[in-house]
Amino acid sequence: MKFVILTVVVAVANAAPQYAAPQAPSRYSESSEEVAILKHDFVQGDNGDYKLDVETANGIVVAQSGSSDGPEGAVVKSGQYSYTAPDGTHVVVKFVADENGYQPQSDLLPVAPAFPHPIPQFVLDQIAFAAEEDAARARGKSSGPSATYGAPQ
Numbered sequence: 001m002k003f004v005i006l007t008v009v010v011a012v013a014n015a016a017p018q019y020a021a022p023q024a025p026s027r028y029s030e031s032s033e034e035v036a037i038l039k040h041d042f043v044q045g046d047n048g049d050y051k052l053d054v055e056t057a058n059g060i061v062v063a064q065s066g067s068s069d070g071p072e073g074a075v076v077k078s079g080q081y082s083y084t085a086p087d088g089t090h091v092v093v094k095f096v097a098d099e100n101g102y103q104p105q106s107d108l109l110p111v112a113p114a115f116p117h118p119i120p121q122f123v124l125d126q127i128a129f130a131a132e133e134d135a136a137r138a139r140g141k142s143s144g145p146s147a148t149y150g151a152p153q
Helices: 002-015 121-139
Strands: 037-044 050-056 061-067 076-084 090-098 101-105
Touching: none
Parallel strands: none
Antiparallel strands: 037 050, 050 061, 061 076, 076 090, 090 101
């Protein structure tokens, strides 16, 4: 009986689907181009301070520094990086990362419209209507639905 059970287990194991090893997802294009690192300077200071300078043969340049001067010993970083976009545009991004978050600055980043910008009339009408409702409610003459049910008057 044990032999039969063992035979069945072996048969099931052999019949199980065989899966190929998973392929690592390609994070970048299918290019296998290797890019030389022309400069890599990393200086680790005391108390978490550091300075990093990197330059590659394809024009990527990174310069940043950090220190633990932030609140509760948090690391504060600042620096810049630059590269050439696929369309040939030279991209330069300066940044600060501190207790206020990551704050990039670049001529290529989108900018919100200047304020005050013109407010559409339908928005002004809605604000006026809401103010009228608030005033009527304060006087006890609400024109809106009641929060309580009661007998009709």
